[in-house]
Amino acid sequence: MPTLRDITGILEDAWTRLDEGADAPAGPAIYPFPGDVAGNDPALTGIHIANDVDPESVVPMFDRVSLISVAFPAFTDGRGFSIGRRLREAGYTGRLRATGPVLADQFRYLLECGFDEVEVPDALAARQPQEQWERAADAVTLNYQRGYAGRRNILEARREARGV
Amino acid sequence: MYSYDEFDERFVRERVAQFRDQVARRLDGSLTEEEFRPLRLMNGLYLQLHAYMLRIAIPYGSMNGRQMRMLGTIAEKWDRGYGHFTTRQNIQFNWPKLKDIPDILDALADVGMHAIQTSGNCIRNTTSDPFSGVATDEIEDPRATCELIRQWSSLHPEFTFLGRKFKIAVTGASSDRAAIRVHDIGIEIVKNEAGETGYRILVGGGLGRTPMIGKELRAFLPREELLPYLEACLRVYNMHGRRDNKYKARIKILVHELGIDTYREHVEAEYARIDRSNTAADMAEFARIAEQFAPPAYPELPEQSAIFERALKAHPDFAHWVEQNGFAHRVPGFMAVTVSLKPVGGAPGDATSEQLRVLAEAAEQYSMDELRITHEQNVVLPNVKKDELFALWTLLKSQGLDAPNKGLVTDIIACPGLDYCALATARSIPVAQEISKRFSDPARMADIGPLAIKISGCINACGHHHVGHIGILGLDKAGVESYQITLGGDPANDASLGERTGPGFSYDQVPGVIETLVETYLGLREPRETFLQTYRRVGMAPFKEALYADAA
Amino acid sequence: MARAFRPVVLTANDLVEGDVVWWTGAVWSRDVSDAEVFDTPEAAEAAEAALNTPEHAACTVGIVRVEVEMRDGAPFPTLRREQIRAERRPTFDYLPTSKVSEAA
Structure with a gap:
C-alpha cells in the first residue's frame, strides 16, 4: 500500500484507483484521464493525469470531479509542479494529489503549488518516515515568490513593514 | 552593495x-x-x-x-x-x-553569502557586467534587477526541478560584457521611445553540446512585468522542454524545435493567464533594492591626478599595467582596474587564501569596499582613485596579482578539466599553462594584442570555447586526449560561434598550434587589426592552410 | 569483435571524505596499489555484486570498474582519468607554495 499524507499527517486513502475501462465500484474512485465520468457523482469521482497532459484539457472536468491526481514519474521530473499551479490558477478548488516517488524535501514546494496531499510508494515511505515530512514542511518558513500558498512571503512582509 | x-x-x-x-x-x-x-x-x-x-x-x-x-x-x-x-x-x-x-x-x-542553486536543474546564479555601476556606457546599474531575480529564483516552488539548468544574465550597458546572448535568458536594460526603462528579453542562447545565439523574445518589457513574464517563460519551458534526452533538455533546444515565434506564442498565452498583480514585485520593493546599489559618495576629484601621472612616468611596469588592465570610470578622478588571476604559467582563476585576503584589503582600502568577479575568471576593483592606483598596484604586486595581461593572449579562460572534474574528457589547466609560458614575453603579448583563448575540457563548454577567438575543446579519442580548435567566436554584441579548423591535435601539439595560428594572424593583419577582425576579414582558409599544410 | 577483457579493480569515492578509494577485497583503501585485481569478467562481476549492499552504499559513492595494468607488481589504471584519480592530485603543481609541505 502506498502512503498518503497531507499537512496534518498520514491519511486513510478512501479512493480506489481504476484501470482503463474498469467498472466503477460503489465508493470513491480515481479514473485514468480522460475517463468516462459523465453522470457520476462528483463527490465520488477523481481523475489521474500524466504530467504531459495539457491542464487546459482538464478544465471542463472541474465540476465533475472532487479529486485530481497528478503523476510524478520521478522526483526529478518537475512538470507536475507547473500543472498543479496551472490547475489552481484555472480555478480548480477540489482536492489535488501528487502521486509518485516524491521526496519529503519537496513537500513544501508541492503544497505551495496547490497540492493538498501526496501519495508515495511504500519503499520510499519506509525510508522517509512521517517525522521527516513534518520537518521538511517547516524547514524553510519564508519564500520570495508571490502567489504561492503556504510559507510567509518575504515581499509581503516587507510591504507590511513599509506600512502599506 | x-x-x-x-x-x-x-x-x-x-x-x-x-x-x-x-x-x-x-x-x-x-x-x-x-x-x-x-x-x-x-x-x-x-x-x-x-x-x-x-x-x-x-x-x-x-x-x-x-x-x-x-x-x-x-x-x-x-x-x-x-x-x-x-x-x-x-x-x-x-x-x-x-x-x-x-x-x-x-x-x-x-557574511551574507550562500551556495544556493549554483548547480542542479534549477535557476542558477544570475550573472552580470563586472563594471556595472561604473561603466560610462551604462543605461542603468543592472544589479538591482539581478538581485530581484536572485530573490525570486531562490527555492522557487515551481522551478526547482526543471528539465535542465537555467542561466540568466543581465546587462545594463550598450557593450555587452555579460555574454547575455549565450544564456538561457539574456536581459538587456533598455529605454523605449517614451523614455521608460525596461527590458529587452533574449531567449535560447547557450554553449555546451549545441551552441546557439539567443533570439529576441520581447523588444521591450515594462519593468514591473519582469517577474510574471519570467514565470511565464519558465513555465512553458518546465512543461514543454524535453525530458527524454539530457542533451536536448535545455531551453535552447525547445526554442529551436518550436521556433522563436511559436515559443513566444506559448509564453504570451501563459502570460495572459497569469495573475500579474499577484505575482509581480511592487515597485517599492524594486526601489528598496535599487537604493542599496546607489552610487557610493564619490569625493569630487579632478580628472587628472598629479601623483598618478608621476607614478606612470617613474614606473614603466605600473604604466603598462594601467594601460592594459585599467577601465574608464564614469566619475572624474576614478578608475576601475582588473586584477588578473592569469599570471604566466598559473592556473587560470585560482587564488590562494593569502591572495583572497589581499584582495579584500585592496577593496577596503582602495575601492570603496567593492569587488567584482568577471566571467573571464578575473577580479575587478571598480572604484579606485587615480591618486591611489600606485599604492594599490604595489599591494597587489606583493602577492603576484599584478599581471598586466587583461584581454591578451595569456588571459586564458580554462575550466578545471580532467585534473579535477568528473565530467571532463581532457585536461584544460596544464594546456593553458603551457600556452601562457609560450607567450610570456610582455612585448610579444602587446604586439599580438587582444586575443581571447578559451579552453573547455569537455563538450559541456564551461570554458566557453565556442566564443573564444581561439577555442580549444579537449576530447577523449580512444583513451587519448585530443583537442579540437575553433576560430572566430565572440560573446559580445555581435556574438558569433567559432568554426572548427579541422581534425584535432594531441595534448603536446596544442601550444605549437596556437603559435602557428598567432604567427599566421601576425602575417596577415592590417594595421591595428585584432586577431578577431583579421579572422572575420580573411576567413578560415589561411589558418587552416597553416595548420594542416604539412599533413596534406 | 568484442575487445579482450583486461584486468580490473573496483573503485569509488568515500561518502564522508570524498576521497578516491579502492577495494582491496576486504576494505576500502586510499592506495591503488592495495587494490584487488580481477582477471576475469566473472570474478569482477561477482565482486561488484558482493559490494552492492546497503553497508557499502552507506560509506561509498559510485562503485565502478577500472582497467589496470601491472606496474612494479602493483595495479595502476590504464586510462588518464583514472591515473589522475589514483595519483590523488592534479597533474600540475596545484598547491599554493605554503601548503606544499603539509599535503606531501
Whole structure:
C-alpha cells in the first residue's frame, strides 16, 4: 500500500484507483484521464493525469470531479509542479494529489503549488518516515515568490513593514 | 552593495539548517545517493574526481571585502589554501569534506553569502557586467534587477526541478560584457521611445553540446512585468522542454524545435493567464533594492591626478599595467582596474587564501569596499582613485596579482578539466599553462594584442570555447586526449560561434598550434587589426592552410 | 569483435571524505596499489555484486570498474582519468607554495 499524507499527517486513502475501462465500484474512485465520468457523482469521482497532459484539457472536468491526481514519474521530473499551479490558477478548488516517488524535501514546494496531499510508494515511505515530512514542511518558513500558498512571503512582509 | 535584511538572513540560515539535515539523512540512509545527489547539487555540492567540490555563488559577481576575506578563511580552514573563480562569477573549493559543508555554509551566511542553486536543474546564479555601476556606457546599474531575480529564483516552488539548468544574465550597458546572448535568458536594460526603462528579453542562447545565439523574445518589457513574464517563460519551458534526452533538455533546444515565434506564442498565452498583480514585485520593493546599489559618495576629484601621472612616468611596469588592465570610470578622478588571476604559467582563476585576503584589503582600502568577479575568471576593483592606483598596484604586486595581461593572449579562460572534474574528457589547466609560458614575453603579448583563448575540457563548454577567438575543446579519442580548435567566436554584441579548423591535435601539439595560428594572424593583419577582425576579414582558409599544410 | 577483457579493480569515492578509494577485497583503501585485481569478467562481476549492499552504499559513492595494468607488481589504471584519480592530485603543481609541505 502506498502512503498518503497531507499537512496534518498520514491519511486513510478512501479512493480506489481504476484501470482503463474498469467498472466503477460503489465508493470513491480515481479514473485514468480522460475517463468516462459523465453522470457520476462528483463527490465520488477523481481523475489521474500524466504530467504531459495539457491542464487546459482538464478544465471542463472541474465540476465533475472532487479529486485530481497528478503523476510524478520521478522526483526529478518537475512538470507536475507547473500543472498543479496551472490547475489552481484555472480555478480548480477540489482536492489535488501528487502521486509518485516524491521526496519529503519537496513537500513544501508541492503544497505551495496547490497540492493538498501526496501519495508515495511504500519503499520510499519506509525510508522517509512521517517525522521527516513534518520537518521538511517547516524547514524553510519564508519564500520570495508571490502567489504561492503556504510559507510567509518575504515581499509581503516587507510591504507590511513599509506600512502599506 | 546589497545587504541582507532580517528576512534574507533568516531564509539563508534556514536553508543551511535544512542542508545540514539533508546531509544527516544521507548518512543515516533515509536518502539514497540517487536522491541526495540532486539535493546536494542544488546547494552547490558536487562529487568530483578527487573529492567534493563546493561552488559558492557570488551573485552578479559583486562582493565586499568582508565576504572576500571569508572566502580566504574558508580556503584555509576547510580546503587546501586556494579557491578557483569560475566562468559564471562563482568560486569553487576543490577539497572540502561532506561533513564540513554545513559549517562552511554557516560561515558564508555570516557574511551574507550562500551556495544556493549554483548547480542542479534549477535557476542558477544570475550573472552580470563586472563594471556595472561604473561603466560610462551604462543605461542603468543592472544589479538591482539581478538581485530581484536572485530573490525570486531562490527555492522557487515551481522551478526547482526543471528539465535542465537555467542561466540568466543581465546587462545594463550598450557593450555587452555579460555574454547575455549565450544564456538561457539574456536581459538587456533598455529605454523605449517614451523614455521608460525596461527590458529587452533574449531567449535560447547557450554553449555546451549545441551552441546557439539567443533570439529576441520581447523588444521591450515594462519593468514591473519582469517577474510574471519570467514565470511565464519558465513555465512553458518546465512543461514543454524535453525530458527524454539530457542533451536536448535545455531551453535552447525547445526554442529551436518550436521556433522563436511559436515559443513566444506559448509564453504570451501563459502570460495572459497569469495573475500579474499577484505575482509581480511592487515597485517599492524594486526601489528598496535599487537604493542599496546607489552610487557610493564619490569625493569630487579632478580628472587628472598629479601623483598618478608621476607614478606612470617613474614606473614603466605600473604604466603598462594601467594601460592594459585599467577601465574608464564614469566619475572624474576614478578608475576601475582588473586584477588578473592569469599570471604566466598559473592556473587560470585560482587564488590562494593569502591572495583572497589581499584582495579584500585592496577593496577596503582602495575601492570603496567593492569587488567584482568577471566571467573571464578575473577580479575587478571598480572604484579606485587615480591618486591611489600606485599604492594599490604595489599591494597587489606583493602577492603576484599584478599581471598586466587583461584581454591578451595569456588571459586564458580554462575550466578545471580532467585534473579535477568528473565530467571532463581532457585536461584544460596544464594546456593553458603551457600556452601562457609560450607567450610570456610582455612585448610579444602587446604586439599580438587582444586575443581571447578559451579552453573547455569537455563538450559541456564551461570554458566557453565556442566564443573564444581561439577555442580549444579537449576530447577523449580512444583513451587519448585530443583537442579540437575553433576560430572566430565572440560573446559580445555581435556574438558569433567559432568554426572548427579541422581534425584535432594531441595534448603536446596544442601550444605549437596556437603559435602557428598567432604567427599566421601576425602575417596577415592590417594595421591595428585584432586577431578577431583579421579572422572575420580573411576567413578560415589561411589558418587552416597553416595548420594542416604539412599533413596534406 | 568484442575487445579482450583486461584486468580490473573496483573503485569509488568515500561518502564522508570524498576521497578516491579502492577495494582491496576486504576494505576500502586510499592506495591503488592495495587494490584487488580481477582477471576475469566473472570474478569482477561477482565482486561488484558482493559490494552492492546497503553497508557499502552507506560509506561509498559510485562503485565502478577500472582497467589496470601491472606496474612494479602493483595495479595502476590504464586510462588518464583514472591515473589522475589514483595519483590523488592534479597533474600540475596545484598547491599554493605554503601548503606544499603539509599535503606531501
